[in-house]
Amino acid sequence: MSILPVPSFLDDIKEKGLRKAVLEGIDETVTRLTAGMNIQDIREALRGDPPSRRPNPRLTPHADGFFLHIRPAYYNQAVTGIYPTFRMGWLSTYFFILEIITGIFLMVFYTPSPDVAYDNMMEILGNVPMGQFMRDLHRLGAEAMVLFVALHMLRTFVTGSYKRPRQFTWFTGMILLMITLFLSFTGYLLPWDQLAFWAVTIGTSMAEAAPPEVVGTNVNLLLRGAPDIGAGGLLRFYLLHVLLLPLLTIIFLFVHYYKVVLHGHSLPPKLEEVGQDTAKRVPVEKRVYFIPDVLTTELMWVAGVSFAMVMMVTWFYHAPLENHADPQVTPLHTVAPWYFLWLQGMLKFGDKVLMGVVLPTIIFGFLFVMPYLDVTKSRRYAHRRFALSTGALVVALLIVLTFTGTPYYGVEGSADQEVTESMIPWRKTRPATRHPL
Numbered sequence: 425m426s427i428l429p430v431p432s433f434l435d436d437i438k439e440k441g442l443r444k445a446v447l448e449g450i451d452e453t454v455t456r457l458t459a460g461m462n463i464q465d466i467r468e469a470l471r472g473d474p475p476s477r478r479p480n481p482r483l484t485p486h487a488d489g490f491f492l493h494i495r496p497a498y499y500n501q502a503v504t505g506i507y508p509t510f511r512m513g514w515l516s517t518y519f520f521i522l523e524i525i526t527g528i529f530l531m532v533f534y535t536p537s538p539d540v541a542y543d544n545m546m547e548i549l550g551n552v553p554m555g556q557f558m559r560d561l562h563r564l565g566a567e568a569m570v571l572f573v574a575l576h577m578l579r580t581f582v583t584g585s586y587k588r589p590r591q592f593t594w595f596t597g598m599i600l601l602m603i604t605l606f607l608s609f610t611g612y613l614l615p616w617d618q619l620a621f622w623a624v625t626i627g628t629s630m631a632e633a634a635p636p637e638v639v640g641t642n643v644n645l646l647l648r649g650a651p652d653i654g655a656g657g658l659l660r661f662y663l664l665h666v667l668l669l670p671l672l673t674i675i676f677l678f679v680h681y682y683k684v685v686l687h688g689h690s691l692p693p694k695l696e697e698v699g700q701d702t703a704k705r706v707p708v709e710k711r712v713y714f715i716p717d718v719l720t721t722e723l724m725w726v727a728g729v730s731f732a733m734v735m736m737v738t739w740f741y742h743a744p745l746e747n748h749a750d751p752q753v754t755p756l757h758t759v760a761p762w763y764f765l766w767l768q769g770m771l772k773f774g775d776k777v778l779m780g781v782v783l784p785t786i787i788f789g790f791l792f793v794m795p796y797l798d799v800t801k802s803r804r805y806a807h808r809r810f811a812l813s814t815g816a817l818v819v820a821l822l823i824v825l826t827f828t829g830t831p832y833y834g835v836e837g838s839a840d841q842e843v844t845e846s847m848i849p850w851r852k853t854r855p856a857t858r859h860p861l
């Protein structure tokens with residue numbers, strides 16, 4: 425009979441002895457934590473042995489666990505190599521998680537107020553243990569996330585993986601792309617230095633240009649919290665950056681991942697008949713199980729990329745910080761972050777409303793609905809010459825526009841202005857803002 429009103433661990437000890445009760449208790453806790461795998465199952469998986477009990481315990485975490493619910497239990501061997509995914513989707517997720525970890529660290533030492541934000545940054549760089557390391561990782565991770573999300577998008581376009589039935593996977597991907605860009609943009613303001621202040625002033629003034637005037641003015645007011653960027657704007661950007669946008673990312677990441685489970689990873693185009701989608705039907709001999717094969721490969725990528733990131737920020741990369749933001753001093757050249765330079769480049773070719781608002785809205789709007797408009801069934805490269813050539817042309821155009829977005833193109837200050845600018849010591853810390861003169 426139980427010595428407590430409910431069955432307890434003490435009863436177990438009484439019945440089985442201390443050693444057995446403790447070992448069984450640990451095993452049961454591990455099984456609960458992994459949603460189905462006990463210590464023996466984990467050991468077998470890590471050794472590469474086949475599972476010793478049936479039904480296969482390595483499938484249970486996918487059915488019963490929350491996190492693995494969004495990962496397929498097995499993959500087709502054809503999609504587990506570098507091609508066709510190039511691991512870009514996984515790397516995008518990796519960088520998002522890196523941003524959360526380093527971001528929480530930075531939040532501890534940062535207050536979103538114009539009075540102290542810049543001082544906090546100096547503190548983080550000079551006084552906080554590992555502060556500069558964490559800031560550099562956060563900044564480099566953010567840039568890498570934008571890069572890998574864009575490359576992942578390019579690869580799903582090239583392999584035609586956006587086509588039926590994966591239109592909505594692409595659609596949620598577009599939402600993730602927009603959120604990623606906004607995450608970066610809102611983070612840009614937080615150091616409250618000249619670079620941040622002016623780049624964001626220009627960015628939000630594009631929102632102000634949105635027609636009709638009543639919309640533009642109010643969107644701008646909503647973003648900045650006042651006609652100009654100040655305490656209200658900083659607080660709003662901070663809250664978007666640390667709360668709303670990460671929350672939305674997590675929600676849409678789950679939807680995006682779940683859609684991949686639902687439809688299966690698209691196979692390399694040449695392995696399927698035109699118009700067919702056999703991703704979900706994986707023959708037994710072609711199955712590569714998530715536990716342990718895909719999981720361990722992914723962990724290996726995490727280790728490799730983390731090592732590369734640590735090397736980068738230790739020796740080669742430091743996040744820039746300019747002088748304290750000063751609304752009275754307009755820098756000679758304000759440069760957008762590299763991933764928005766194409767937009768800044770477009771602004772040099774025409775009207776602010778057309779180039780800064782109308783065209784980008786049309787471009788992104790088109791990208792959202794592209795899979796629904798696509799009429800070619802085939803995913804084969806040879807059948808998609810028009811789409812692939814157009815894609816290549818767009819990438820080339822983006823590169824050219826990115827160049828035109830830099831101060832090297834179409835910006836001529838007077839010679840004395842440029843010389844004085846290049847001689848101001850603090851401008852020298854950031855080569856990208858200097859003119860070739």
Ligand code: HEM
Nearest residue numbers: 509513514516517577580585586594597598600601689690
């Ligand atoms: C934070 C951003 C994103 C993350 C973390 C992410 C993650 C992933 C992952 C892990 C996969 C599984 C296949 C793979 O690894 O390549 C995937 C598939 C896919 N993603 Fe994304 N994605 C993101 C953004 C995007 C964007 C911007 C697009 C396109 C606009 C997109 C479109 C797709 C499509 C169409 C698939 C299905 C691919 C297939 O079945 O072969 N994703 N995504």
